[in-house]
Amino acid sequence: MITVVGSINMDLVVQAKHFPKQGETTIGELFATVPGGKGANQAVAAARLGSEVRMVGAVGTDAFGNQLLKGLEAESVNVEAVLQKEGASGVANILLSEGDNRIIVVPGANFRMTPEEMNSFKLILSTSRIVMMQLEMPAPVVQRTLEICQALGVPTILNPAPSEGFRTEFLSLADVMTPNETEAEALFGKEWEKALVDYPNRLVVTLGKDGARFYDGKNHIHVKGLPAKAVDTTGAGDAFNGALCVALSEGMLFEEAVYFANAAASLAVEKFGAQGGMPDRKKVLERLKEYS
Ligand code: RIB
Numbered sequence: 498m499i500t501v502v503g504s505i506n507m508d509l510v511v512q513a514k515h516f517p518k519q520g521e522t523t524i525g526e527l528f529a530t531v532p533g534g535k536g537a538n539q540a541v542a543a544a545r546l547g548s549e550v551r552m553v554g555a556v557g558t559d560a561f562g563n564q565l566l567k568g569l570e571a572e573s574v575n576v577e578a579v580l581q582k583e584g585a586s587g588v589a590n591i592l593l594s595e596g597d598n599r600i601i602v603v604p605g606a607n608f609r610m611t612p613e614e615m616n617s618f619k620l621i622l623s624t625s626r627i628v629m630m631q632l633e634m635p636a637p638v639v640q641r642t643l644e645i646c647q648a649l650g651v652p653t654i655l656n657p658a659p660s661e662g663f664r665t666e667f668l669s670l671a672d673v674m675t676p677n678e679t680e681a682e683a684l685f686g687k688e689w690e691k692a693l694v695d696y697p698n699r700l701v702v703t704l705g706k707d708g709a710r711f712y713d714g715k716n717h718i719h720v721k722g723l724p725a726k727a728v729d730t731t732g733a734g735d736a737f738n739g740a741l742c743v744a745l746s747e748g749m750l751f752e753e754a755v756y757f758a759n760a761a762a763s764l765a766v767e768k769f770g771a772q773g774g775m776p777d778r779k780k781v782l783e784r785l786k787e788y789s
Contacts, residue, residue, distance in 0.1 A: 503629070513526060535633050547778050562581055587602065703737055705722070723785075729766065
């Protein structure tokens with residue numbers, strides 16, 4: 498069983514020809530309300546790849562809360578440990594334009610989770626093959642989860658996004674960390690290539706369409722990204738993380754796991770919506786074969 502401790506948001510997506518300038522109003526082309534949140538996206542990614550997945554997190558008592566719970570259940574993600582907290586659910590305002598996205602998250606119920614609640618989920622954590630986290634939860638919640646997992650000997654993956662919630666304590670608590678280039682520079686305060694050497698087989702820096710890099714203790718390994726016809730890059734990092742989690746939980750070697758994750762991410766960008774393009778295992782294996 499994979500446990501994802503993380504955010505659950507409703508994504509309010511607007512697509513426009515160009516990003517408006519400061520003070521400008523522009524006419525958009527599309528508006529959609531789709532499920533998102535880095536935690537939920539990673540949980541859905543792992544479930545579609547065939548893993549048993551459980552989500553720990555919170556939604557609000559608003560209409561979005563019920564829709565988000567139903568959406569996760571429809572993806573076969575166990576939501577018994579998702580709390581429903583008084584008030585609004587998390588939302589993400591996503592602007593899609595010029596082949597890229599700009600996102601503002603208003604965390605809502607996600608930020609009303611407490612470290613004490615994580616103590617009550619000890620049994621759930623202890624029965625997990627691996628626990629996956631991001632930073633759209635309060636830092637004390639992430640820290641308590643990592644501490645509990647370390648004490649129990651349960652492996653963890655921390656996707657330190659967004660990096661503003663990062664604490665240096667996480668460096669020694671998380672088993673694997675998966676920042677993108679920008680997050681890595683913010684986390685380590687130096688060129689990320691140099692930081693890789695300090696965390697062999699523990700730090701994977703994702704490079705968008707260029708793939709990912711890590712250091713295996715002897716060599717720098719660049720796992721190249723696979724070609725994709727990108728439609729919407731929202732959630733590509735989540736597809737990578739969900740797939741990496743699945744691969745490592747199944748005992749794949751680190752490099753093989755990163756290949757698998759890259760293939761999942763390349764497929765995820767080919768459809769609209771953070772969760773819309775999360776591929777199943779058959780598609781990932783076909784893509785790996787296509788480019789092997
Ligand atoms: O990683 C993409 C996700 O970031 C979106 O689904 C949005 O909810 C934000 O959390």
